[in-house]
Amino acid sequence: MPDFSTRRTMMVDTQVRPSDVTKFPIIDAMLTVQREDFVPVAQRETAYMGENIDLGEGRVLLEPRTLAKILDALDIAPDELVLDVGSALGYSAAVIAHMAQAVVALEDNEAMATEAQDALMSAGIDNVITHVEALEVGAAEHGPYDVIVVEGGVTQVPGELLSQLKDGGRIAALFMDGPLGEVRIGYKIDGAMSWRRAFNAGAPVLPGFEKQDAFTL
Structure with a gap:
């Protein structure tokens, strides 16, 4: 039986802390949430590797460093x-649930959402709602x-999603340009978005987040 607890500590000590992520709620959440319970069973052995985990159909579980740095930049309050x-199989939602009052885990794959709900319940996390809808x-x-x-990844963030952000709220998105990408944090101020660069990362572009080419004659 693999010693996942030791691997979890190593993940935090070798991938998260060296990335200048020091906020206690993030460290505590990533030491607490059992990442191996939120990946496909066949991939449990790879749960703590420092790379994106392929979930199929162009979807990934973001590497621990990327998620930790996103949460560090967002500075979520209780x-x-x-x-x-x-949110795929629910790992990110489980981690965020340790910092936020409540989380809505949005997933367009019904099977993944069902698995996420089961894993969250098994972990005793009761402040996450799973919601099935186009991302x-x-x-x-x-x-x-x-x-x-x-x-x-995204090449653009749909206006419909931005409209659901409170004024004064913030959004993290990984903007991809070919194989390279950067995480940007968007702030909604008086109804307008202002973006700033946070750090480099990479992931496949999510369905529905591709830039629509303008139609030209």
Whole structure:
């Protein structure tokens, strides 16, 4: 039986802390949440590797460093409502649940959402709602949100999703340009978005987050 507890500590000590992530709630959550329970069974052995885990159909579980640095940049408060877009099997939602008041885990794959719900329940995490809907549509009925996290690459963020962010809220998205990408944090101020660069990372572009080419004659 693999010693996942030791691997979890090593993940934090070798991937998270060296990336200048020092906020206690993030470290504590990543030491607490059993990442191996939120990956496909056949991939449990790779749960703590420092790379994105392929979930099929162009979807990945973001590497621990990327998720930790996103959460560090967002600085989620204990009274905030978070929309986790593309939460797959629920790992990111489980980690965020340790910091936020509540999390809406949005997933367009019904089978993944069901697995996520089971894993979250097994972990005793009761402040996450799983919601099945197209990722680019969001989950307006539970919003508006203080924070939105997009768990994958984008070339653009749909306006429908941005409309669900509270004024004064913030969103993290990984903007891809070919194989390279950078995480940017967007702030909604008086209804307008202002983006700033956070750090480099990479992930496949999520369905619905591709840039639509303008039609020209």
